[in-house]
Amino acid sequence: MALIRHCVTLLLILCCSRLCGAIQWLGLTVNGSRVAWNESEHCRLLDGLVPEQSQLCKRNLELMQSVVNAAKQAKLTCQMTFSDMRWNCSSVENAPNFTPDLSKGTRESAFVYALASATISHTIARACASGELPTCSCGATPAEVPGTGFRWGGCGDNLHYGLNMGSAFVDAPMKSSKSGGTQATKMINLHNNAVGRQVLMDSLETKCKCHGVSGSCSVKTCWKGLQDLPHIANELKSKYLGATKVIHRQTGTRRQLVPRELDIRPVRESELVYLVSSPDYCAKNPKLGSYGTQDRVCNKTSVGSDSCNLMCCGRGYNAYTETIVERCQCKYYWCCYVMCKKCERTVERYVCK
Structure with missing residues (x-):
């Protein structure tokens, strides 16, 4: 019996890993922090990455420290954002092996996918602006004409580079033929990744620094910068609370995600979507990925x-x-x-x- 239970446990872990492979990179905080990232062989130390992600790692070693930092920030930000709710994102610490709350297409997994996608692009964009990456620099000067009393300058976050590299890394598992998961799961993961990046893009704002005698601010130097991750996470939390349950069905000549209750309209690009209803997270239930709320403040x-x-x-x-x-x-x-x-x-x- 003990052997059977052990085999069942291994099977569950394997199935979970295959289903939530797109966010297995959050587990880089476990082994990625100990790597110097100066040799392509280091990419072999990473468990759970699909071949496309391993190739991205080998071709962009200088980027990997930013990816590790993004994994840390995504975990921390998720837990801070949900500290006041029954589901408090504590299960994200299990990366790269996840419990059912993050492996079965739930509302919670929708949030984590979106946040992880936004965080990796945010971290890379900021790393470019701070000079941490040799392959990129400040964001491009805005094309819009500056207003009265300010000029474009400074060093803006390189959102374009962050989006390109971030999306290539986090979307790879859903586009890989060697990754697990159903077509429906891959579609909702890609959709929620895109929602996270859109919220990130919407957070780009004009930031300024004053110049002038005695702080008169007679001239302002302005640039485009991203808002901090807590703001982005709160925007995504609002979308989490209003997320749409969907089904994967044939529409015309192809299969699409459509709202389960209101399937007369297509899924909006701005909304988070999920396949499976969540438990109430009141009682501890490992089969559902619920830690319960006993002993919670x-x-x-x-x-x-x-x-x-x-x-x-x-x-x-x-x-x-x-x-x-x-x-x-x-x-x-x-x-x-x-x-x-x-x-x-x-x-x-x-x-x-």
């Missing part, structure tokens, strides 16, 4: 998703007090240091039963 006074009523799923909560030490009564002394006292205060915490 909740907010007694909130009426949102982090409220004790919603977070604890009606099971109730326990209260306890905690003493924290923090800096207080700080004074600035000329020149040039600050001295503070240490103060203790007691706070009340609430944890789901």
Whole structure:
């Protein structure tokens, strides 16, 4: 029996890996951080990449540190964005092996695919502007005529290069003949990847720096820069909350994704899509990829998703007090240091039963 259970576990892991191969690169935080990325042989150390991604790695070694950084940022940003909800993205730490919440075409996997796609292009674009990559530099000067009182200058994020390299890497598994997953799964993954990149493109804004005597800002130098990842993640979270459940069916001469409830219209390019409904994530259930909310911190006074009523799923909560030490009564002394006292205060915490 033990042998059978072991074999079943291995089979589940293999199936999961094949289905969610497009985000297996998030596992680069496990082994990619220990690599110097100065030899093509290092690409062989990466588990789960399809041949096309391995080739991209070998041809663009200088890019791989940015890819590793993007994997770290995607994980951290996902967990921060969903820290107030029952599903808190903790399962992303399992990369490159994922639980069912991220391997079966759920609403949660739609968000992670979109965020990962946006993050890798964002990280590469920023790396170009900061001079970290020898293959690219600042973004192109905008074609639009500058307004009154400012001129184009500075070093803008190279969104064009970031999108090209990022999409080539994250879309490769869905376009590879050697990757697993159904056609429907590949289609929704490609769609959600594109949604992530569109939100990234929409975040490009004009940023300026003032010049002039005594900060008069008589002249401004401006460039195009991307907003930070938390902003992009929050935009995607809104799309996650309004995501559309779809089916994969024959439409004319080809199979397409159409909304399950409103199949009279095509899927919009701006909306996240998913195939499988999610559990409520209240109780721990490994088969569904649910960690449950027992022992999660909740907010007694909130009426949102982090409220004790919603977070604890009606099971109730326990209260306890905690003493924290923090800096207080700080004074600035000329020149040039600050001295503070240490103060203790007691706070009340609430944890789901």
